[in-house]
Amino acid sequence: MSTHKDVKKITTNTLQKMKAAGEKISMLTAYDFSFAKLFDSAGIDIILVGDSASNVMAGHETTLPITLDQMIYHASSVVRGVDRCLVVVDLPFGSYQGNSKEALISAIKIMKETGGHSIKLEGGTEVVESVKRIVDAGIPVMGHLGLTPQSIYKFGTYTVRAKEEAEADKLRKDALLLQEAGCFALVLEKIPASLATEVSTSLSIPTIGIGAGNGCDGQVLVMHDMLGINVEFKPRFLRQYLNLHQQITGAVNQYIGDVKSGDFPNEMEQY
Ligand code: KIV
Numbered sequence: 001m002s003t004h005k006d007v008k009k010i011t012t013n014t015l016q017k018m019k020a021a022g023e024k025i026s027m028l029t030a031y032d033f034s035f036a037k038l039f040d041s042a043g044i045d046i047i048l049v050g051d052s053a054s055n056v057m058a059g060h061e062t063t064l065p066i067t068l069d070q071m072i073y074h075a076s077s078v079v080r081g082v083d084r085c086l087v088v089v090d091l092p093f094g095s096y097q098g099n100s101k102e103a104l105i106s107a108i109k110i111m112k113e114t115g116g117h118s119i120k121l122e123g124g125t126e127v128v129e130s131v132k133r134i135v136d137a138g139i140p141v142m143g144h145l146g147l148t149p150q151s152i153y154k155f156g157t158y159t160v161r162a163k164e165e166a167e168a169d170k171l172r173k174d175a176l177l178l179q180e181a182g183c184f185a186l187v188l189e190k191i192p193a194s195l196a197t198e199v200s201t202s203l204s205i206p207t208i209g210i211g212a213g214n215g216c217d218g219q220v221l222v223m224h225d226m227l228g229i230n231v232e233f234k235p236r237f238l239r240q241y242l243n244l245h246q247q248i249t250g251a252v253n254q255y256i257g258d259v260k261s262g263d264f265p266n267e268m269e270q271y
Contacts, residue, residue, distance in 0.1 A: 010045050010086045012118065012140045012184040018045070018217070019206040025185075025218025027088075027208050028226070031057050031074040035223060036081030044085050046208075048120065048220060049075040051090040051150070056224040063149045064093045068106055075114035088142050089116040093150040096121055096130055103130035107139050120187065122148035124174025128181045135182035143178035145171050146212065147190035160211070162191045175199045175207075187220065188212040190237070211237035 004023060007014050018025055027046035030036040031053045039047055053074050054066035068091075075089040089110050096103035107119045118140035121127055131141050146161045155161070162168040171191065178186060185206045188196045193213020200207040200216050209216030221238065224230040228243040258264035 004045075005043065007084075009084055012086070015045070015086070015185060015206050015218075019204075025206055025208060027218055027220035029053075029220070029222045030078050030081075031223075033077045033081040036078040036087075038081075039223075040082045040085045045218070046086045046088055046220075047078055047082060049078050049087065049089045049114075049116065050222065051092045052222050054092075056222065056230060062152055064152075066092045068092055068095045068109060072110060072113045075110065075116045079115040086118065087114075087116045088118045088120050089114060091119050091121045096127065097123075097150075098126075100130040100133045103127070104133045104137055107134045107141075108137065111139055118142060118184070120144055122150050124170065125177055128177050131178060131181040131183060140184045141182065142185045142187060142208075143175075143183040144187040144189065145174055145178070145191075146188050146196075149189075158190070160190050160192065162195055168192075168195050171195065172199060172202070175203060179203050179205050185218075188216060211235065 004014055004018055015025055025045050027048055028039050028044050029050040029052055030039055030047045031049060036047055049071065051063040051066050051071065053071070054060045054063045057074065058066065071089060071092050075087070079087055091103065091106050091110070095106035103121070110116060110119055119134065120142040121130065122144040124145055131143065134141050147158065152158065162171045175186060183205060185208060186203070188199065188207050188209050190211040193215060196207065196209055196212035197215025206217035208218040208220050210220050225233055225238050226241050228240045228245050231243070231245045255264070
């Protein structure tokens with residue numbers, strides 16, 4: 001299978017070619033310069049500056065409180081760490097809903113002030129007008145369907161979405177609408193794998209799944225979850241690649257012990 005490992009910069013066009021070639025797309029969230037630099041040099045295809053920053057960076061219970069200016073702070077830090085991958089920045093709650101002009105203004109502010117390459121927003125038919133306006137302004141847009149955390153108070157729960165036929169049908173229609181409106185890719189979050197496969201096959205743009213099975217064109221995870229920094233969150237879809245919680249706790253305990261015992265710094269570690 002051909003790969004796009006040698007591509008100098010990943011663009012939305014590269015992602016389209018990857019889908020056509022059957023090459024899966026890797027995406028991770030990041031929120032700061034150092035991790036973005038690590039993930040980019042490791043070869044990740046896309047970094048998402050997710051509004052999950054509200055949870056994992058700021059400690060809020062939901063993604064709702066994070067502001068546009070806070071997203072801009074995180075995204076501009078990420079962009080400074082990146083040479084190759086595509087950077088997608090979430091439009092936060094309250095910066096686009098119900099007003100396509102405001103959506104466009106928010107998207108332009110993100111592009112101007114962060115140097116990011118594209119934006120992501122949540123929803124289907126409700127945001128199609130905004131998607132069109134933003135795309136018409138030359139800004140690539142990633143859609144997000146299924147479990148859309150900015151609507152958590154409407155859903156009332158973080159369980160799997162679109163299990164019932166009516167909701168699945170709306171999702172199929174929304175996916176097509178978003179593609180027609182000009183989205184370059186779609187995140188499908190926490191929906192049945194069979195539905196995600198069906199939608200991925202029916203679309204010409206790539207889908208990126210989280211809790212949506214293996215039939216998507218790519219996968220995304222929140223970095224704190226896959227690196228085991230946040231070990232309280234253990235959904236079935238998560239594969240944890242490291243236990244940084246344990247490793248960091250061990251290192252910090254050792255450091256505390258070394259400081260308390262006077263072992264650190266030793267002669268070699270002073271001037
Ligand atoms: O904000 C985020 O991290 C996301 C991913 C879960 C897709 O939107």
